[in-house]
Amino acid sequence: LEEANVTVIGIFCTCFNDQIKAIEIIGKALGADDRASQLINYMQNWYNQLRDKVKNLSTEQKPRVVVVSAYALVKKGEIQLYANTSFGKIVEELGAINIALQEFPSEKWPKINEEKLLSWNPDIIIFLGSSNYVAQAVNVSVTQEPWTMLKAAKEDRVYGIVIYNSKGAFLNWGPRIIIGYMQMAVVVHPDIYSDLDWVFEAKSFLENFYGITLSEEEIASSMVRP
Template identity: 25%
Template structure:
């Protein structure tokens, strides 16, 4: 009954940077340039240039982190922003070249083109708890002959990822701004979620995919926001790779969620979900969905998704505003993030854009009570 869609487990390990300098006998030989020796977030020792100005991200999680931290150092997009996404991206950076993905099942990057653009390093933002991060980074480094640095993308330690990148890329002050914001939101969610009585916990189903019957099991990178704010993810099935699962309506009726969160995919972002508005599928396309108690009670909401999904796609800093949104949606008597000003603040700080009232309404359409 269940089909697995693989994705690595996202866990993070706090590490430190060890800095050394080396001279070079031939300044024109890039392999002999002065360098720093660092320990990346997967525990790998990597030699990187003293000055890093051009960074290629192997996947979308790193693109979000780099764009929000130091967009002028981002060598290019992995995936071209859609017209809808472009409205929420600072226009100055929309002309970045599109270089493709080296990370995930949709990898399509042109190795020669990336090398020709002469990146100083490659960032691989991924799981840091298993051998996947190390082996993938080592293989990528061997292929490109460019230093590959692993950065963790665990939601609850996103602040540490920013601080690591800030030191690495020479933008520590900006990184601390973003890290402090992340830590404040995460810490508040952790503290308040502990005060919610078990009898008041809300059962949540996260509907994804072309039919709404793909979902993220508990412990998946795609469900971390739900669990952080105190929601009960109804999907507690084992998934050794912590990816998504495909279920059927019979299983969903057995779970009987209190609330349904409907995802949206714009046919990219490293997903396989297609151009799908799951909210419309649930409310209009399938006659079985309206029989669920959550749908009968009007407890179905869209995930805001521009320029990146607030819950999970990609698993990066875009989820921080999702914490504020989902916390207030599930537990308005406990959380008081005030989602409209919280959204404006997040987009101004992280995405460097001032949202209009029209844009706020577009983001939160069908997403709030």
């Protein structure tokens, strides 16, 4: 492309701040600096608000969480976790403890057996994946052992969040990930973020920045409960 005199921009993001920088670069490249600034301000303001609410929590106030691949569980019968990955780190940014990240700090997607899961006995279970796999994984967690033996299942703290390119998904690389942060926030600390209406924010965000209108039902379907 460069040989054909086509301008090429390569962007690789690994964290929230990378995405802010990427939007700034793309805005300049497209001559849309003002629009990019509006988007950056929205994302940065919300990111700061979410982080500020949990920045002073003690270790005892932080729930212990496992973030699980819905696909691996449904298709392979494996317990594969998000540890040292972008999505695995989000829960810690929002005032929770990702058990897998603490136990396997240098691994991205470690696999554990059922005995290890039982020994961890997490407070919260979050399944990530496409809508179909997430729904099936959530169902497994409330109908099959050892999942039903866990504190998270007993206390109704099992959640599924649809990710990547599924319709209505927000937890993915790109500006919409800020809504994914909101989803994670209300999952790990529903009390602290009790005033956060993430569905309303998502609807407004899509309309204002993407020119897309989705119903509240379509948006809400990106989070799955038993």
